[in-house]
Structure formats: C-alpha cells, structure tokens
Amino acid sequence: MGQRLGLATALLGEPEALVLDEPVNGxxxxxxxxxxxxxxxxxDAGGTVLLSSHLMGEVAEIADDLVVIAGGRxxxxxxxxxxxxxxxxxxxxxFALTGPDSAGAR
Structure with a gap:
C-alpha cells in the first residue's frame, strides 16, 4: 500500500513525466x-515513464523503448x-551487452 500511496501522491499534480526506480519492489x-x-x-495518454529496474521480465513486459547502461556508458x-x-x-x-566480453563492459 505504501508504494501505491506514494505513486498516487506523485500523480496528484498530473505530471507529464514519471521517473520510477524499481517500482514493483514490495x-x-x-x-x-x-x-x-x-x-x-x-x-498512452501522452505522458512519459522513465523506469529503472533490474527485473528483466518486468521490463520486457511493460517497456516500449530501452536504454541499457554498462560501466557508465x-x-x-x-x-x-x-x-x-x-x-x-x-x-x-x-548479459550479452553488459558481460565481461562485451564492448560496453569495463
């Protein structure tokens, strides 16, 4: 309920963009x-949702576009x-993009 309440509070001002870090935790x-x-x-209403998560299945379920970051790049x-x-x-x-053998990993 705490997650829902926090999100509901954030939505009160009808923001154009939402920035969420691991929103499904808990x-x-x-x-x-x-x-x-x-x-x-x-x-779908024209807003932007920026979501950060380590849960690949969840990201695959809801994301339209992705940015994968490894080693700060x-x-x-x-x-x-x-x-x-x-x-x-x-x-x-x-893992292919961020692993030790990839060009993006440090």
Missing amino acids: LDPEGIRWLRQLLRAHA VVATGPIDTVTAGHPTLEDAF
Missing part, C-alpha cells in the same frame, strides 16, 4: 498488475525488439 501480484496498467495508461538503445535482436530474451540480451 508489491503483490495484484499491485504489480495495477501498476503496469497505470503506467501504460499514463504513456549507454551500450544499447531502442525498441525492445531491436535491443533483443539475436537473443531469445531481454535477460540474454542484457
């Missing part, structure tokens, strides 16, 4: 679904199908 499955629907509705950007091209999942793409 939410139950119902809360996660509620948050996905809320963020999608905000984006942007190593990939674009729609999810562009970033994951040649990889079965977003998680596989992430």
